Amino acid sequence: MELIDRYIYAVTQKLPESQREDIASELRGLIEDMLEERVNGREVHEEYVEEVLQELGNPKKLAQKYRGTKRYLIGPEYFDTFLYVLKIVLIAMSVGIGISFVIQIIINPVSILDHFIEMIISIFTGLPMAVGWTIIGFAIAEYYQEDGLQELKKEQDWKPSDLPPIPNPKGSIKRSESIAGIVFLVIIMAVFAFSTDYFGVWFFQENGFRGVVPFLNEGTYVQWFLLLILGLGILKEVIKLIYGKWSYHLVMLIAIINIASFVGVLFMINGPDVWNPNFINELIQRGLFTEGSEAFHVVTQIWNNATNWILAILAIGLIWDIVDGVIKTVRSK
Template identity: 25%
Template structure:
């Protein structure tokens, strides 16, 4: 039966170059036997000494990597920072571009809001592919040229000290995205909605007569809100002038929506032909009140939230 030493040598030698196995086997066996003999000379049992010596030598695969001068890492420190910087750069815009293109194509084919799902899936798939192929490329380079001559670091590469921002980029991007979706939906619902007539034709949710003035006006207000969010981010913090502009924009959007809803001019009258509950005037009035109260609630909440932020950030 093979001894622990024989098993340890076999496990180590299977991972070293064939031309060096005899040399390494002779050297390693001699070292193990010397270490066991030293412990046995001190009165320790040979089997116990052998087990302790092999335990101290550690994992045979790790020992083999030292003999073979082979790195046990996918991407080492020589290439890691370059890999990480390039990965962040590619992931910062390529998946978003692909996802946007997919959404645009799906919308053009008439999928409406159903195009968002395929766009997100496409962006995630592209991100995974970028991460995989870039990592594989650097892993191959790492093994082909483990000690590259990389440009040295200098103090000129130090970034500027970041300024404290009370308005986060994530919050700004989320708000702008929501506003962009709202801007896109106003014309989209005129051509693609979830209500269709008996012939399968599209029935817009909002009254088509509103395109004479109110819908373009609301789109202008939403576009101005996008500009406001960008300006607010550039400034980096709330102030009272920004609070005033925000209030005016919210009121400029909510008041027309509430007035149109209460006067039964917001929704398309043709909806009553397909949604029987809208044929009842009381139901339409109730829905108008709900829409108006919702718009007022959004404005009030927005004013309270922005006022608290402004007060806190201007102290």
């Protein structure tokens, strides 16, 4: 009865593991009962088995009936918003990659072919990453959606007095702000995806750009950390776009993301080889100041304390972000 085994397997493999065994034995009993009735004491033929399985129908459909509700990564309720945000993200990403290509040509027009190849590479690495983060954002929203029974209960208990007030404009999240935020983050991301070399002190002369003394140590894991943190920033804007208005739920999600970003920065900044070890020397070489001068001491001190300052400013910024959300939520009530 190999056919029966195959049928039962086809149904149960698409069901939660905890129910598989029980459903399999019940289904086997059913098939045997149906066979017995059909065969009526005669010898069991393969044809009879086929007839019975045909009557039970497509195993996919049967499994669907057993599952009852359908499960989604991004459900129909969010799908349209998802497409909308995805479009924004992809356009922003393409613009970002384009802009950083232009910047590179301005800085170094000779190796235009290299820049072009780099652009192609970042299209193939950056775009899937942007799509990935967008999906993660929506999948989180979908996951935290209230389950069916709770929603049903709420719907049944509905009274006209439950009607939400027309949202206070103070509490609504401006789409344009979130979109601008995403575009901005994506542009920075695109530039960093090429190189962190342009993140530093820029030097210009009469005949134009002369070069940059970078803050960061090129070619370490730092670049990936920065991309991850910027990605979290985009995720935050996407979640804001989905929610559309301030609520404590949203503030909580933002707090979680901010804490994650802060921990990320903390890890990155305390790791070895983050900062450009030759920063001060390069500034001297460029003739910005001479060793031992007053400017030298000031810059050196700032440079040496940079880690703490950045962490402090970042912490204040991230906490303000949360406080701001709480204030806006309170005001909109």
